[in-house]
Amino acid sequence: MTVGTVTAADGLREYAGDYARDLVAMLERTVADRGAAVAFVDDHRRVTWSEFGDEVEGLARRLSAAGVRQGDRVGLLFRNGIPYTVALWAVWSLAAIVVPLNSRLVPEEMSTLLRNADPVLLLIGRGLENAGDEVARSLPGLRGAYREDAEGRLLGEVEPAGERQVTRLTPQDPAAIMYTSGTTGQPKGVIISHRNALQNSRTCLDVIGRRPGEVELVMVPQFNITGLNSQTIPVVSAGMTGILVGAFDPSRILELVEMHAVNSTVGSPTMWWRLMEDPSLSERNLSSLRLLLYGGAPMPPALLDRLQRAFPAATFGNGYGMTETCSMLSYVDGADIFSHPDSVGRPLPITDARAVDPQTTRDVGTGEVGELWVKGAQVSVGYWRNPEATGALFEDGWLRTGDAISIESDGFITLRDRLKDVVKRGGESIYSFEIENVLFQFPAVLDAAVVGIPDEVYGERVKAVVVLKPGQQATESDIKEFCRQHLGRFKVPSIIEFRSELPRNPGGKVLKKLLKEAQPAETG
DSSP states (O other), rough: OOOOOOOOOSSOEEEEEEEOOOHHEEEEEEHHHHHHHHHEEEESSSEEEHHHHHHHOOOOOOOEEEETTTTOOOEEEOSSSHHHHHHHHHHHTTTEEEEETTTTTTTHHHHHHHHHHSEEEEOOOOOOHHHHHHHHTTTTTEEEEEETTTSSSSSTTTTOOOSSSOOHHHHEEEEEEOOOOOOOSSSOOEEEEEHHHHHHHHIIIISSOOOTOOEEEOOSOOOHHHHHHHHHHHHHHTTEEEEEOOOOOOOHHHHHHTTTTEEEEEEEEHHHHHHHOOOGGGGGGTOOOOEEOOSSSSOOOOHHHHHHOOOTTOOEEEOOOOGGGTTEEEEEEHHHHHSSTTTTEEETTTTEEEEEEETTTOOTTOOEEEEEEETTTSOOOBBBOOOHHHHHHHTTTEEEEEEEEEEEETTTTEEEEEESOOEEEETTEEEEHHHHHHHHEEEEEEEEEEEEEETTTTEEEEEEEEEEEETTOOHHHHHHHHHHHOGGGGGGGGGGOOOOOBBOTTOOOOHHHHHHHHHOOOOO
16 A cells, blocks of 8 residues: 655654644544544443534533643543543643553552653542542642542533633644653653654554544553554544453453454454454354454464464554554554564654664664664654653654664564563563562562563563572562562563572673573572
8 A cells, every 4th residue: 555645844754635633633523524423332331423522522621620721731540441532532622631541550650650740630430449549649739630430421520611712732732641661760751742643543544444434442451552542543533433342351352343343453462362262252253353453562473373264354464663653663464464474564654764783873784683763753752851761762853762673675674682671461561670679679689680581372471580688588479479569460470580699791780681591490
């Protein structure tokens, strides 16, 4: 598919065509064009586009009455659903900035992120009231925390403003702060502008091929960069119907695909493993599913083969990117998936990509390994209130991704390794230093390091190698329980290995490659 682009005033390529230049105008267009069509369906109800637009306007007026103004941040703690989606556009309607929170984090981790974002309000979804209240109590500067009521309404106790000032947005205005790390050091909140989100949405429509009026099932979390920017926003842009799944259950997912004749969805390899293993798979009519998309971790060839046999008429697509690229920077689909099994595709039409020697910052040759640097209209301008981190990763408009890749003669990018010590577990990015920081807080621990090791189902799982203080004792269960108190459950190491010392190079750096190798456990 040939997709047209134009060069913007800042020299970056954008998609050509007449489309809304901010997320609020995007919704207004869709409401006008698709008002009577079903917009979203969640575990409790469904709304048409006209109804969704009315709910957004009503909440925007209540938020305005509660004091939300242009540039303010509003924390959102929700599972997938219509209330969260309404909250997004209501905040944007006031030219304010959303701060989506990972509901799998513990309150301590959430509080750390929000202290950086400094929100004026916190909105709390159903089933997350206890965590939300604990977070709210930890933020003395918060003006208010509002829970979703039994009808899915937010700020129902607030009298809406009779009129609210309509602020004209620009494409460069921040729309969201999406956090990439947890509790250690200064949190990194990626600034996602309206332009970033709109350009990524055009990728999802013009490159991937989603179509107006079709049905998209959102089974990854909407607080995630993929669930928000590569699913929810494209649904609104195209006037599709979005099926919002509150919790991942394979049997229920398959039931929803059949019930709603779902055309496209995105899942991590772990999700697709579980769907393929579900006993009800053969009983369902899943022929409507024409776009089967994945990302977040490499797709095992054995799983891809099973998927192809289960969905012979579907197109498979792999999107590669990171939070800093507003989800996607490259894409591969169709026959190329099978002819280039190690590739993450070609750069998007709006993406400039280079393979750079990280030491000399010079481009390496075709097929040679270097760090991937990218530039594009979907790439963030940097991190919220963190100039040091911004300066470290952004150079003259280029984002240093930290991934070791090679660019082949046919333009395909081959992902060779990661320069960062990030564990990819079931589509979640887990930073080893977050877990190490918690391990160092355990009284009996002298030294610790965390690595990811291969896992057929989850892609990778977390392994912690621990050195105990002389004379101290601790069991694997002791350390795991301590981690559960300070980390989201998906970050808790599945393996605790005890060693007498960690392997280090002459400069004192831990040789993590050696830690990935199994070693008989020592007595803890």
